[in-house]
Amino acid sequence: MRLSSLNDSIAARLALGNGALLLALILVISGIFYFGTVGVLDRGIDGKINSISTRLLEAYGSGPIDALAQEIKRELADGIDSDSEIFLVTSPSGQRIVGNLSTWPPPDAPLGVLLNRDVIRDGRLSSARLIARPLPGGGRLYVGRDLSEQRAIRDLVWHALEAVAAVSLVLAVVGAWLLRRQIERRISGIRRTTHEIEAGNLDRRILISGDDEFARLALDINRMLDRIEQLMNGVRHVSNAIAHDLRTPLSRLRARLDEALRREMTVTALTDAARTAIDGIDDLISVFNKLLQIAEAESGVRTESFARVDLSRVIRDMVELYDPAAEEAGVRLRVVDHTAVWTLGDRDLLATAVASLIDNAIKYAGSGARVELRTQSAAHGVSVVVQDDGPGVPAVELPRLTERFYRMDRARHQPGNGLGLAIVSAIAALHDGKLQLANAEPGLRVAIELPGIKLGETQQADTRAPPLPVTPVPNLSNL
Amino acid sequence: MKSLVIEDEPETSRYICNALREAGHAVTPCGNGLDGLHHALNDAWDVIILDRLLPGGIDGLSIISKLRGLGKTTPILVVSALTSTDERVRGLRQGGDDYLSKPFASAELIARVEALLRRAHSSPGNTQLRVADLTLDMRTLQVARGATSIALQPRELRLLAYLMRNEGQVVTRTMLLEAVWDCHFDPQTNVIDVQMSRLRSKVDKGFSPALIHTIRGVGYLLGLRA
Numbered sequence: 279m280r281l282s283s284l285n286d287s288i289a290a291r292l293a294l295g296n297g298a299l300l301l302a303l304i305l306v307i308s309g310i311f312y313f314g315t316v317g318v319l320d321r322g323i324d325g326k327i328n329s330i331s332t333r334l335l336e337a338y339g340s341g342p343i344d345a346l347a348q349e350i351k352r353e354l355a356d357g358i359d360s361d362s363e364i365f366l367v368t369s370p371s372g373q374r375i376v377g378n379l380s381t382w383p384p385p386d387a388p389l390g391v392l393l394n395r396d397v398i399r400d401g402r403l404s405s406a407r408l409i410a411r412p413l414p415g416g417g418r419l420y421v422g423r424d425l426s427e428q429r430a431i432r433d434l435v436w437h438a439l440e441a442v443a444a445v446s447l448v449l450a451v452v453g454a455w456l457l458r459r460q461i462e463r464r465i466s467g468i469r470r471t472t473h474e475i476e477a478g479n480l481d482r483r484i485l486i487s488g489d490d491e492f493a494r495l496a497l498d499i500n501r502m503l504d505r506i507e508q509l510m511n512g513v514r515h516v517s518n519a520i521a522h523d524l525r526t527p528l529s530r531l532r533a534r535l536d537e538a539l540r541r542e543m544t545v546t547a548l549t550d551a552a553r554t555a556i557d558g559i560d561d562l563i564s565v566f567n568k569l570l571q572i573a574e575a576e577s578g579v580r581t582e583s584f585a586r587v588d589l590s591r592v593i594r595d596m597v598e599l600y601d602p603a604a605e606e607a608g609v610r611l612r613v614v615d616h617t618a619v620w621t622l623g624d625r626d627l628l629a630t631a632v633a634s635l636i637d638n639a640i641k642y643a644g645s646g647a648r649v650e651l652r653t654q655s656a657a658h659g660v661s662v663v664v665q666d667d668g669p670g671v672p673a674v675e676l677p678r679l680t681e682r683f684y685r686m687d688r689a690r691h692q693p694g695n696g697l698g699l700a701i702v703s704a705i706a707a708l709h710d711g712k713l714q715l716a717n718a719e720p721g722l723r724v725a726i727e728l729p730g731i732k733l734g735e736t737q738q739a740d741t742r743a744p745p746l747p748v749t750p751v752p753n754l755s756n757l
Numbered sequence: 758m759k760s761l762v763i764e765d766e767p768e769t770s771r772y773i774c775n776a777l778r779e780a781g782h783a784v785t786p787c788g789n790g791l792d793g794l795h796h797a798l799n800d801a802w803d804v805i806i807l808d809r810l811l812p813g814g815i816d817g818l819s820i821i822s823k824l825r826g827l828g829k830t831t832p833i834l835v836v837s838a839l840t841s842t843d844e845r846v847r848g849l850r851q852g853g854d855d856y857l858s859k860p861f862a863s864a865e866l867i868a869r870v871e872a873l874l875r876r877a878h879s880s881p882g883n884t885q886l887r888v889a890d891l892t893l894d895m896r897t898l899q900v901a902r903g904a905t906s907i908a909l910q911p912r913e914l915r916l917l918a919y920l921m922r923n924e925g926q927v928v929t930r931t932m933l934l935e936a937v938w939d940c941h942f943d944p945q946t947n948v949i950d951v952q953m954s955r956l957r958s959k960v961d962k963g964f965s966p967a968l969i970h971t972i973r974g975v976g977y978l979l980g981l982r983a
Contacts, residue, residue, distance in 0.1 A: 595939075
């Protein structure tokens with residue numbers, strides 16, 4: 279792992295941190311193990327030396343020196359720890375009286391303190407831990423232990439710990455390297471895709487493998503890319519639409535005004551030209567507003583006016599609005615099922631959508647047709663269905679109906695701009711819903727499918743939001 | 758009628774002012790937000806026409822909330838190029854009385870201003886509407902021409918009531934759609950015209966004088982006309 283990569287690679291930092299943590303853990307465990315074994319042994323020896331020396335002094339210190347010498351000889355001969363025990367009694371002048379040491383610390387060595395010294399015991403040099411205590415008669419009592427065995431155990435523990443440290447260091451380094459490689463491999467897949475998208479291939483997606491955090495991140499990114507692509511297509515469509523479908527009426531308008539200026543001399547003729555131009559501009563503004571409305575709905579940003587809406591109420595209101603127009607066109611418009619179904623939405627936009635569907639049905643189903651509206655409620659959601667028994671739409675044309683500015687040949691003589699169903703589709707999408715077109719044989723069946731809200735949720739929502747402003751009809755006071 | 762027009766775009770301002778003058782208003786134009794607020798506070802106005810995006814450090818909505826906060830109840834018509842549902846709702850919630858999207862026809866502007874003025878001066882307690890021999894009793898919902906009772910659908914009652922409250926004033930199709938059907942979209946077909954002709958056949962047919970009049974290119978008017 280290069281040090282320079284630490285600043286610019288989170289994978290390297292993670293791997294290094296991981297390795298460092300592992301090493302720290304090994305150090306702590308080793309420490310605990312070391313002091314739990316060697317430390318305990320050391321403390322045990324110190325305790326024994328102290329207790330034996332104290333016992334000897336208490337039992338024989340004030341008595342004759344011979345009794346003490348006798349006891350020491352017995353201790354050295356009893357076979358318990360005899361090969362490591364050290365005893366020595368010296369006279370006030372520093373001469374050995376009894377004991378198994380041939381050299382000992384000088385008389386001025388500190389008294390009553392445990393010391394580590396090299397001594398000659400039974401003719402062998404060995405390191406020992408011992409204590410010197412004064413005898414009431416002026417001599418010294420030395421009690422101690424040979425530490426050779428101790429050394430051997432300590433060395434064994436130490437070697438074991440060294441081996442563990444070496445192995446764990448190797449494991450930490452290898453683990454860190456593997457970790458880093460794993461992370462980098464996953465990230466580089468994502469980066470490759472983003473580079474491709476940056477280069478203009480908006481349809482590229484990250485390959486998903488497994489179901490871990492990276493796979494979920496990749497899924498999120500892919501979903502985001504889907505949304506962006508969809509919005510980009512929307513923008514592209516709008517600019518195409520402006521290029522083709524607004525340019526034509528604009529140039530027609532311009533030509534007419536130009537001609538009027540060049541040819542028409544009478545005030546009436548010029549007034550007429552101006553009036554026609556205003557009508558043309560109004561039509562353009564209407565198309566423009568509709569394109570904006572589509573773009574707004576497609577942006578997917580919900581309006582602040584999202585609230586509980588009873589779709590049956592919406593269809594009744596719209597049928598009421600369109601009823602005279604339908605009658606005039608010879609179309610029988612009626613609501614066949616108006617069970618209350620609730621959705622969360624913008625009442626105005628939903629009304630726009632329903633109105634647009636009714637408008638289409640009246641226009642294209644033809645005189646004598648029946649147009650029926652109903653609300654439906656199913657497990658997966660609710661829907662508004664508009665069905666006519668008119669001539670219907672050829673199956674090949676169905677998917678094209680929601681395209682902007684698409685108009686079927688037989689619709690071209692009708693007023694309209696080919697945006698109606700595009701708006702309905704966008705409004706449905708804004709509400710997390712879908713516009714479904716199907717041949718009803720005879721006629722066309724159009725459904726706006728939306729997510730529903732259950733009555734329970736509705737009642738809960740009531741505690742926070744004021745109840746849906748259901749317009750009492752007639753409510754004449756606010757006019 | 759004294760009208761204050763707060764609009765920074767000179768061409769639009771001129772268009773609005775001229776339309777109001779032709780309708781008999783005394784108009785004071787104002788080109789920026791701060792001056793507009795100053796004028797609005799220090800003078801008595803019958804109506805204020807207000808753009809939303811203004812220079813001068815204070816925008817249209819802030820002017821409205823300042824005025825409303827200070828207890829001014831002058832009718833305010835907001836005109837704006839911000840046309841989305843959200844923007845309209847925001848404008849009305851802030852205290853605007855009506856919201857008109859740009860671009861608009863001068864006739865639409867005048868019709869809405871007149872409706873605002875009428876609303877400001879009408880007494881809401883009036884339960885008996887009367888235009889010539891046409892009566893509408895708001896409590897019993899009885900409609901009659903002279904002694905002849907007329908049966909109307911609930912929505913037709915709303916429509917008639919709106920027209921009668923705006924007696925002698927032009928109301929546009931959009932105004933009717935908003936006030937009676939609570940819709941803010943532009944229907945592709947002539948739904949309002951058909952609704953009106955149905956109402957007319959019930960209220961005017963066989964009676965004299967005719968009370969519902971079509972104003973070409975603008976909308977409708979209910980009232981006695983010479």
